[in-house]
Amino acid sequence: MIVALSGPSGVGKTTLANGLLQRCPTLKLSISHTTRPPRGQEKNGVEYYFVGPDHFARLVAEDRFAEHAQLFAHRYGTAKATLEGIEAAGHDALLDIDYQGVAQLQSHYPDAVSILLAPPSLEVLQQRLRDRHTDSAEQLAIRLAKARHELSQYRLFKYLVVNDTIEEAVDRLVAIYRAEQSKMSRNRPLLQEMLGEETAGEPAGFPP
Numbered sequence: 001m002i003v004a005l006s007g008p009s010g011v012g013k014t015t016l017a018n019g020l021l022q023r024c025p026t027l028k029l030s031i032s033h034t035t036r037p038p039r040g041q042e043k044n045g046v047e048y049y050f051v052g053p054d055h056f057a058r059l060v061a062e063d064r065f066a067e068h069a070q071l072f073a074h075r076y077g078t079a080k081a082t083l084e085g086i087e088a089a090g091h092d093a094l095l096d097i098d099y100q101g102v103a104q105l106q107s108h109y110p111d112a113v114s115i116l117l118a119p120p121s122l123e124v125l126q127q128r129l130r131d132r133h134t135d136s137a138e139q140l141a142i143r144l145a146k147a148r149h150e151l152s153q154y155r156l157f158k159y160l161v162v163n164d165t166i167e168e169a170v171d172r173l174v175a176i177y178r179a180e181q182s183k184m185s186r187n188r189p190l191l192q193e194m195l196g197e198e199t200a201g202e203p204a205g206f207p208p
């Protein structure tokens with residue numbers, strides 16, 4: 001299963017993703033490739049695979065990405081090999097990607113589970129961003145306009161989770177993951193094996 005989390009900056013995406021990963025050990029975070037330089041303590045192969053623009057362009061030309069997008073001055077992408085590695089280890093993949101990536105991912109993998117994370121209101125988001133004390137008034141206005149644009153892409157997504165309290169939002173993410181795990185379409189082979197039915201031709205795990 002591929003689960004994609006998306007949402008505006010300040011919505012608490014990283015905290016919620018970590019909460020979900022902690023509660024669901026079968027879910028593994030997919031590490032993206034990016035052309036942006038590492039920030040602070042970030043390490044290659046941990047937060048991202050940091051690559052140069054030429055390297056990234058070559059991967060695109062070779063069709064190595066399940067999805068990729070340009071955000072500000074930098075490019076970000078999920079390598080097909082990364083998803084295949086997670087699948088080969090018997091795990092499901094959790095992606096933290098933007099809405100452009102979600103659109104591409106769903107066109108390649110229609111079963112991908114896309115979740116939009118939203119703040120309870122734009123006012124709350126604004127307050128949370130202000131409380132970080134990292135933005136100038138101008139940067140804050142830009143970030144809010146971007147947030148509104150990202151939220152306006154809601155039609156792309158299969159699920160919406162509002163981050164009112166972290167605990168409640170993580171509970172909802174876990175509930176979505178569990179329900180998706182129980183979908184008949186993902187479990188047919190189990191019954192077919194139990195009943196001694198022919199399973200050949202059934203899609204297993206990741207879609208082709």
Ligand code: 5GP
Nearest residue numbers: 032033068069071076077078096097098101
């Ligand atoms: P940052 O540079 O702050 O780590 O990430 C900026 C944005 O890039 C985040 O909103 C994140 O969701 C998005 N992002 C990270 N990796 C990928 C990726 O592989 N594909 C896409 N489409 N977006 C990504």
